[in-house]
Amino acid sequence: MSKHTPTTGQHSTPSFEAADVPALRRELLGWLGDGRGFRFHAVMSKCAGSMMGHPELDGHPGMMRAYAEMVCEQETRTLRDAELYYVTAEMTQLVRSAAAELPAFVPDAGDFPTPRGLIVFGAPLVTHRRPERGLVLVDGRLTLDYREHAYEDINVSACTWGPYDAGGQWKHGGVWMSFYRDRAEMLAKLQHDRVRDGLRADHARLVPDNEYGIKYLDEGAEKARLQEDLAAKDDPAWTSHWAKHLMATLLLMRQPLVYQRTEPIRRGLRRQLERSGLPTGDIRIVDARPRRYTTAPRDQEAGERPQSGDHGAEETGRKVRVRFPVDGFWRNQWYPSRGVHRPKWIEEHWRGPEDAPIVHPERVRVLRTHPDQQAIGDA
Known part of the structure; x- marks a missing residue:
């Protein structure tokens, strides 16, 4: 687990679209395979000892190299066989x-x-x-790019997950998650062209920021202790908190308020991937609203149905001009087939027209006109 100081900065929007995902995977695999990934992780892994359960070896060159090798091998295995997902900006806000x-x-x-x-x-x-100045890796060395503030805001733009058992030490196995940021966001903050050019050459469009591994456990005292530890560190200072955001995404994907569809890889990119021996499966898109169709039903993708109807009118006749989820909350749901309790997002339905702006689970202040006065009420 890696610790950071919580953020109070503004959010910036990554520039990725669904069609970019296969190419992002290919670039990362190239970066991991040509030595750049190893050099990056070997330099950046000062806390490798703590990550591997030996904090006394933090900063040891041998541990940093061993950790870099492990991460590169882990991510290469994950990316080669990974299913590809894209979450729209509106859906991401709901996840948050x-x-x-x-x-x-x-x-x-x-x-x-x-x-x-x-x-x-x-x-x-x-x-x-x-809480540190922007350090970037250029030509295998950390380069200080001077700027006005002694901190930088980091936005997690992508994640991977894959099986991990800590070299056989985890009896029931576990999962390894990696978190990435957008290289374009980093380039925009740099002030020196030489550093900017070096960063562009030394990194793929997705730049690793941190990792998190957690083991699977049977019900019992050890799992209860780990649960308490996660609850105590449930803030942005810990990568376990980032992992919780990924888990929230995956849990929401199973809920009826979330719309999923697939998008094929572009023909030219598909041929390039085939020549490289990489998977060419469709991209799964997770969205907060249904797709709107302008073509005849025979042209629609298999399994999809056009959504129709304006659910924006209340029984009172007042028109709702935004779209929002009603009464969203998490419930600890029992799943008999798996024998576990899991958080389940309870969401009865969407309200508002399908093409209206989405308002996230917060109160909407609505101005109402009264015959005698104007009042502000909660929608």
């Missing part, structure tokens, strides 16, 4: 709001839709402020 209410919990393998995945977000999933 829902994650704020989600209790920390110890996941198990059944909480992941696929064994390995790469998920890219249309808006920052997590934001944190790092």
Whole structure:
């Protein structure tokens, strides 16, 4: 687990779209395979000892190299077989709001839709402020790019997950999650062209920021202790909190308020991936609203149905001009088939027209006109 100072900065929006995800995977695999990934992780892994359960070896060159090798091998295995996901910006905002209410919990393998995945977000999933000057890796060395403030705001733009058992030490196995930021965001903050050019050459468009591994456990005292530890560190200073945001995304994907569809990889990129021996499966898109169709039903994707109807009118006749989820909350749901309790997001329905702006789970202040006066009420 790695600790940071919580963020109070503004959110910036990554520039990725669903069609970018396969190319992002290919670039990362190239970066991991040509030595740049190893050099990066070997230099940045000062806390490798703590991550591997030996804090006394933090900063030891041998431990840093061993950790870098492990991370590169882990991410290469994950990315090669990963299912590809893209979460729209509107859905990401809903995830952030829902994650704020989600209790920390110890996941198990059944909480992941696929064994390995790469998920890219249309808006920052997590934001944190790092209390240090912007250090970037150029030509295998840390380079200080002077700027006005002794901190930088980091936006997590993508995550991966894959099986991990700590070299056989975890009896029931576990999961390894990696968190990435957008290189373009880093480039925009740099002041020196030489550093900017070096960063662009030394990194793929997704730049690793941190990792988190957690083991699967049977019910019992050890799991209860880990649960308490996660609850105590449930703030942006800990990567376990970032992992909770990923888990909130995966939990919400199972809920009826979330719309999913697939998008094929572009033909030219598909051929490039085939030549590289990489998967060419469709991209899974997670959205907060249904797709709107302008074509005839025979042209629609298999399994999808157009959504119709304006649910924006209340029984009182007052027109709702925004779209929002009603009464969202987490419930500790029992799943008999798995024999576990898991947080389940309870959401009865959407309100508002399908094409209206989405308002996230917060109060909406509505101005109402009264015959005698104007009053402000809560919607």
